[in-house]
Amino acid sequence: MAVYADLIRYRELFASLFQRDLRAKYKGSVLGLFWTLALPVTLMLVYLVVFSVMWKSPTTDVDNYWLFLLCGLPPWVFFATSLQSSARSLLENASLIRKVRFPRQLVPLSIVATQLVGFVVMTAIVFVLAMIVIPDSRSTAWLVFPFAAVIVAFVSGLSLAVAAANAIYRDIEFVVAALLLPLFFLTPILYSLAELPGAADHPWLLDLLQWGNPLTPVVECFRAPLFLGEVPSTANLAYLLIETLVALALGAAVFNAVDDRIAAEV
Template sequence: MSVYADLLRHRELFASLFRRDLRAKYKGSVLGLAWTLALPAALMLVYLVVFAVLWKAQPTETEHYWLFLLCGLPPWVFFSTSLQGGARSIVENAPIIRKVRFPRQLVPLSVVATEVVAFVAMTVIVLVLALWFQPESRDLAWLAIPVGALIVVFTAGVALAIASLNAIFRDVEFVVTAALLPWFFLTPILYQLDDLPGAQSRPWLVDLLHWGNPLTPAVESYRTPLYEGKLPPTGDLLYLVVAAIVALALGALVFRSVDDRIASEA
């Protein structure tokens, strides 16, 4: 995994890219880096108002639905923003890539690192709310932190693969953007899989939504200790560990296959 070992070998360069991306993200704003907390909070508030208040979505026997919703949002928001930003990162940095020889994988990975800041902010918000409104979760809510770390690893691998492909095939960015909307509704963030109207009559479809969508085990593993105060489901957690390893390997494989072409085609 020398592709990722370059993060350590060139950690000063990676830190520089990270600071540049973070400053660029909030450049010219009055609050500056304070938006790392304000933006996630505002985004979660919008979802809460739309789905829990206006739409009045309410899964069966789900208390504090607003908290159920908020506990499932951070992994999705982090994943989707990382993929969107990472997909175009190499293309946007093409002038630098053509002039200077450096480990190009650091570019999309720095974008993911930038989104980790917002992910941490969102996790802090939901962790505080869970500890306050769900006293039974106080012993195990902290498990959302290592689960979140696995989600970061999984996302980094996927983002690297997509960024590498988009440098060669520009349609990839648009395919990802188009896929994210239906992907959101196919991920059990607004609902519980067992509460779907067709869950009893079509169990195979529920299994497909659960195990065919790598974000489902991620969301379930992250939300369970926060919202229910229970250990993450063993199957979901193992799935997430394997998915993270596979994503890293896939990201490295795709990057290596196109690395020589990135400078000329980005």
């Protein structure tokens, strides 16, 4: 796909956009780039206190629930922040897009790269914790890195599609923002699908949460080698790979469809 091949062809420009976005994110702050570490850690601590310490329910009755929770957070946070940040990226770079002709897909993809910094930090934290707390995961934990790379590709494709569509139809960013909250609770981050109290009574609903939510395989494939000490199921892994290819194709298709209109619309 030429849309993504331009990342290599224009890698110096992409690196410049990434550095600019990263500096702009922390411009004027005293701690500067230290926030790339502080923010993910703080977010993880907040979730730990609220859902592992204060919120008690049958779904949290899992050994090392705090680590179970942490293992589900990195891919979700990366997904949510990337989609929200990239949605307006083309609009916010309108002056640059109008003045210079360059591969415009580099703009939203550089935003994803900026969010990738936090994803790397959070993944490194849960990897170390899993190696210490879950002995059974020491032989499988390393698998999280290739799975994380696939997740980055999945999120990049969706982010490109959202950014390109939002440049033409401004409602897209509001639709994304509205969907993220319910999607968070429909994704098995706070709970295990197998441990849901009503799972036995509503198997069709369980299947819907498992296979109707594209984020479920993402979280399950990320969590399995870290928390369960096992390779993800063939079904989850196949689902993740297929939806990643679909996301990349969708991103390229939407971008190519509106590329000629972006400069005029933003």
